[in-house]
Amino acid sequence: MKKLAGKTAVITGGNSGIGLATAQEFIAQGAQVIITGRNEKSVNEAVALLGDNAKGVIADSADVNQVKQLGDKVKAITENIDIIFVNAGVGQFNSADQMTEEMFDDIMNINFKGAYFSLQSLLPLVNDGGSVILNTSINAHVGMGGASVYAASKAALLSLGKNLSAELLSRRIRVNSVSPGPVVTPLHTSDKLGLTEEQLAGMGAGLIQQIPVGRFGRSEEIAKTVAFLASDDSTFILGAEIIADGGMATLKGA
Numbered sequence: 448m449k450k451l452a453g454k455t456a457v458i459t460g461g462n463s464g465i466g467l468a469t470a471q472e473f474i475a476q477g478a479q480v481i482i483t484g485r486n487e488k489s490v491n492e493a494v495a496l497l498g499d500n501a502k503g504v505i506a507d508s509a510d511v512n513q514v515k516q517l518g519d520k521v522k523a524i525t526e527n528i529d530i531i532f533v534n535a536g537v538g539q540f541n542s543a544d545q546m547t548e549e550m551f552d553d554i555m556n557i558n559f560k561g562a563y564f565s566l567q568s569l570l571p572l573v574n575d576g577g578s579v580i581l582n583t584s585i586n587a588h589v590g591m592g593g594a595s596v597y598a599a600s601k602a603a604l605l606s607l608g609k610n611l612s613a614e615l616l617s618r619r620i621r622v623n624s625v626s627p628g629p630v631v632t633p634l635h636t637s638d639k640l641g642l643t644e645e646q647l648a649g650m651g652a653g654l655i656q657q658i659p660v661g662r663f664g665r666s667e668e669i670a671k672t673v674a675f676l677a678s679d680d681s682t683f684i685l686g687a688e689i690i691a692d693g694g695m696a697t698l699k700g701a
Contacts, residue, residue: 449477450678455528457521459483459508459565460535462493465582465630465673468666469532472674474500481521481528483535485509508535508561509553518568528572530677533562533604534582540593551596558600563607570620579615579622580676581608582669583688585696587626601626605688612686621685623676628692629654630664659694 456473460466461482470480470493479500484490485507494503504520506513521528537557539550566579573579583605586598605624612622655661672691675681690696 450674450680452477454478454530455525456530456532456677457481457528457569458532458534462489465666465669466534467493468670469534469673470497470501472670473677476674481524483517508565509557511560511564514561514564515568517565518572521569522572527574528569529574529577531566531569531573531579532673533565535561536582538597540597542593543595546596554596554600559603562604573620576619578677579620580673581624583624583626585626585628585690585692588696609686623684624688625669625672625676626688626690627669628658628664628695630666630669657695659698662693664691664693
C-alpha cells in the first residue's frame with residue numbers, strides 16, 4: 448500500500464526545486480497535493496506537470512497579508528489536510544559589512560516570518576495526528592562566510608520545529624525538520640543567490656570539496672526524506688531534525 452494513500456498535503460513553494468520534487472513523491476505515494484507559489488504561471492505549469500492529483504494556490508510568502516489568507520484559499524479546495532511541508536524560501540548571501548536592511552528583511556520575511564504565519568493560517572485545517580515538516584538547512588549548524596542572515600533564518604525554523612511540536616502534542620501533530628546540504632535546485636543560480644557567475648562557480652567548487660560524497664544532492668533525495676517524515680513510518684519522531692547533506696556537517700574533514 449502506498450505510504451500516503453488517502454492523505455492531503457500542502458507544500459509551500461511547491462512549483463520548483465525541492466518543493467516540486469516532494470509534490471511528485473507525495474503523489475507517487477498516493478497523496479493529493481496542493482502547492483503554493485507566488486508566480487501564477489509557474490504554479491499552473493507545475494500543476495499541469497503533476498496531473499490530476501494536484502491543485503495550485505497563489506501565495507507570496509514574502510507578503511504576510513497573502514500568507515494569512517492561505518488557509519482560506521486551501522479550505523476552498525479541501526476542508527482538512529494531513530501534511531504541511533513548509534518549503535518556500537530564499538537563499539541570499541552577503542557579508543555582514545555589505546548586508547542591507549532590504550536584503551535582511553527579504554530573507555527573514557520569506558524564510559521565517561512567511562513560514563510562521565503560513566503555519567498559523569494552515570494549522571486549523573490539519574487533522575489530529577497530522578505531520579508538519581520544515582525545510583531548514585545545515586547552515587544552521589555550519590559556519591559559512593556570507594551566510595549569517597540566511598543561517599539565522601534557518602536556525603529560527605529549527606527552533607520553531609521543536610517548540611511547535613511541544614505546543615501541538617495534544618493534537619498529536621508532529622513537527623520535524625529536514626536540513627539539506629547543497630542541493631541542485633533553480634535557486635542555485637547567480638541571480639537567485641545574488642552572486643556573480645565567477646563567485647557562483649567558486650562557491651560550487653569549494654562546497655563540493657566539503658561534501659564527503661563528492662557531489663551536490665538531488666531534489667528527489669530530499670523529497671524522499673520529507674515523505675518519510677510525512678508518513679506513518681515516522682510516528683515516533685517529533686521535534687527532530689534529519690540532516691541530509693552527504694556528510695558535509697557530520698563527517699567534516701572525512
